[in-house]
Amino acid sequence: MQVGIDRIGFYTPNKYVDMTELAQARGDDPNKYLIGIGQSQMSLADQTQDAVSMGINATLRYANQVDMKTVDLLIMGTESGVDQSKSASLFVKSALKLSPEVRTFEIKEACFGMTAGMMIACDYVRLHPQRSAIVIGSDLARYGLGTSGEVTQGAGSVSVLIKANPGILTIGADHSAYSSDINDFWRPNDSPVALVDGKYSTEVYLDFFKRTFADYQGQTQKQTSDFAALIYHLPFTKMGYKANRLAVDQQDTAIVQRLEQSFTASAVYSREVGNIYTASLYLSLLSLLENGQLKADNLVGLFSYGSGAMGEFYAGQVVAGYTDHLNPEKDLALLQRRQKVSVAEYEHLFNEALRQPEDNVELVSDEEEGYWYFAGCKDHVRQYKQK
Numbered sequence: 009m010q011v012g013i014d015r016i017g018f019y020t021p022n023k024y025v026d027m028t029e030l031a032q033a034r035g036d037d038p039n040k041y042l043i044g045i046g047q048s049q050m051s052l053a054d055q056t057q058d059a060v061s062m063g064i065n066a067t068l069r070y071a072n073q074v075d076m077k078t079v080d081l082l083i084m085g086t087e088s089g090v091d092q093s094k095s096a097s098l099f100v101k102s103a104l105k106l107s108p109e110v111r112t113f114e115i116k117e118a119c120f121g122m123t124a125g126m127m128i129a130c131d132y133v134r135l136h137p138q139r140s141a142i143v144i145g146s147d148l149a150r151y152g153l154g155t156s157g158e159v160t161q162g163a164g165s166v167s168v169l170i171k172a173n174p175g176i177l178t179i180g181a182d183h184s185a186y187s188s189d190i191n192d193f194w195r196p197n198d199s200p201v202a203l204v205d206g207k208y209s210t211e212v213y214l215d216f217f218k219r220t221f222a223d224y225q226g227q228t229q230k231q232t233s234d235f236a237a238l239i240y241h242l243p244f245t246k247m248g249y250k251a252n253r254l255a256v257d258q259q260d261t262a263i264v265q266r267l268e269q270s271f272t273a274s275a276v277y278s279r280e281v282g283n284i285y286t287a288s289l290y291l292s293l294l295s296l297l298e299n300g301q302l303k304a305d306n307l308v309g310l311f312s313y314g315s316g317a318m319g320e321f322y323a324g325q326v327v328a329g330y331t332d333h334l335n336p337e338k339d340l341a342l343l344q345r346r347q348k349v350s351v352a353e354y355e356h357l358f359n360e361a362l363r364q365p366e367d368n369v370e371l372v373s374d375e376e377e378g379y380w381y382f383a384g385c386k387d388h389v390r391q392y393k394q395k
């Protein structure tokens with residue numbers, strides 16, 4: 009029996025900032041952002057979209073196509089938690105009307121959180137093949153106005169359904185994990201934005217990739233040439249490009265070309281959405297599946313990285329007929345529905361979203377019909393509504 013991803017849903021808020029305009033406003037050369045960092049746009053969440061509402065919206069993209077009664081595990085990875093105690097996944101469970109018997113909780117280890125959830129969910133389904141699990145990554149990447157990390161912000165969520173005999177990607181039990189207690193990126197309780205040692209974080213990311221990829225190859229006897237694609241956590245697309253260059257070093261031209269083409273396909277969505285922390289690797293996967301040229305049984309390697317730091321490399325195999333489980337037109341429409349906001353408007357919305365909304369004041373969303381949003385707090389209890 010094989011276990012893996014049967015469905016993928018994606019959501020990003022309805023506003024974006026153009027990177028050329030942001031570069032001009034900050035007095036930088038636009039090519040630094042467009043080429044040097046590799047980002048064209050970044051999605052922007054106003055006060056009414058948070059980790060919970062985005063996670064609900066991502067899951068609703070496939071919820072009506074599957075038997076939700078088989079779901080008895082719901083895991084949410086996020087580093088944009090809405091409460092120090094109550095799990096974000098409980099709000100999601102309620103919106104999705106999942107049964108009270110569902111086991112549900114939130115996981116945190118920076119951008120690694122969704123991968124941690126995936127591993128738990130796959131093992132769970134291996135033991136309970138009749139059951140299925142939902143794993144969500146949902147985040148708002150915020151570094152602050154005028155900081156060097158500003159160009160690597162973003163907002164969005166990816167939700168996957170894990171089940172036996174999946175329709176998209178089977179996930180092997182082999183994996184290579186590596187961790188170290190370091191301070192490359194973190195967000196202390198008294199800060200609404202992340203603190204980061206940017207250059208150090210990129211060095212550690214590449215070091216962890218080299219270690220886990222080599223270890224995985226040693227364990228499984230797989231060669232770089234066995235992979236149809238290698239995909240990465242993409243805090244910004246240039247980061248994954250650098251890791252991919254390391255992977256293809258000393259490979260023959262055909263392999264380099266194949267892995268570079270598949271990397272480009274995997275980075276299409278992140279280039280426009282920006283960093284979505286926990287969900288970023290899975291946005292790369294969706295982008296590869298919808299913009300690449302994968303065939304049945306192709307091997308895809310996935311590198312997950314969470315600052316602090318935790319890295320893991322694992323692999324999956326593409327399932328025949330996987331395109332029947334995707335909807336690229338709908339995902340493109342989701343990106344294209346976003347309205348561009350000026351840099352001044354972005355700065356205003358950014359500052360507003362950092363403030364705790366006044367209690368008992370209802371927030372109004374400008375999202376389209378059907379989407380969920382955060383409607384403010386009633387007596388300090390968060391309220392979520394559907395438009």
Ligand code: CAA
Pocket residue numbers: 037038039040041043044045119156157158159160192193204205206207209210213241242243244247283285313314315
């Ligand atoms: N045209 C083309 N390229 C240009 C250019 C121009 N005019 N000007 C500069 N560049 C290039 C530079 O040469 C450089 O390229 P290389 O990296 O290939 O050398 C690139 O643009 C970036 O320039 P800088 O290094 O000068 O940029 P910076 O000092 O402003 O910082 C950053 C970049 C470190 C990524 C910063 O944006 C940051 O701290 N981001 C947040 C941290 C982060 O994302 N880290 C990633 C690893 S950690 C992780 O993955 C977890 C997570 O999600 C956060």
